[in-house]
Amino acid sequence: MAVKKQVEKDLAKILFVNDKLDRKEVSIRVNVTEKTVGKWVTEGDWEKLRVSLLTTKDNVLKDLYSQLDNLNKEIATRPIVRDIPASLLKPIKLKTSSGDEVLEYPKINVLDYPIKIGNIPNTQDSLVSTQITNNIKKLETETNIGETISVAKALVLFVRSIDSAFANQLTTYCDAYIKQKMTDGSK
Structure with a gap:
């Protein structure tokens, strides 16, 4: 063709x-x-x-903002898990003064151990967040031929309400401009 x-x-x-x-x-x-x-x-x-x-730019942007919001909520509500050695989480056998055996957990201060999982983004969270943010930025800043057509259509409709003859002439110019953009590949 x-x-x-x-x-x-x-x-x-x-x-x-x-x-x-x-x-x-x-x-x-x-x-x-x-x-x-x-x-x-x-x-x-x-x-x-x-x-x-249904996959309009606005809908895609709404979905991306929703994904970013859900990721941030998940991170904020994530339970904090400390990196406590497994040996300290097991009970040990002790003998009482009467000679009975009892199981007792070691006394530890959980704040002495580093956070293993918490409500701070990890590497994977950061990568996903960055990718979503970059996609949002790209969608918000790039103008494609569909948007050009949308703006031209809105302009023609506005002018038509004022001057119908000029709106017809403007439509011709807008169509020529859009064809030129599509031919040049400057979408």
Whole structure:
């Protein structure tokens, strides 16, 4: 498939799946036949994609923030376990003054022993937290073609409420800009 056709198909997919435009409107915006759009919809199973668009950037960010929050709560509520030698946790036999045998645990001060597991992040916790944080930062700072389309759409809708003729002209410019970004690969 030629680059121009692929760009048209990609733009059509975004308009159909993300913006939920009908086939006719997509064909007009992309400047292809309605039959071509219908073929792309069928071949690419775009109807299913349209329905399953639950994995939006906002939903992914909410999930990542939730994961980070759950990790921090788990760390904060983790019981503190001290590194006490096993030999000190076993009872020892002692004889009383009357000759009876009794089992008694050694007297220890648990604060004398280092924390083995506690409510401080360990190496694994830190790695997971760093990875989640990096993913959040990446999602919050990168702009993809879908976001560009979303902003362009919002701008066109705003302008349409003021000046319908100019909104149609602006739509043409926005579509050209988006096609250019997709052709350049500067998503």
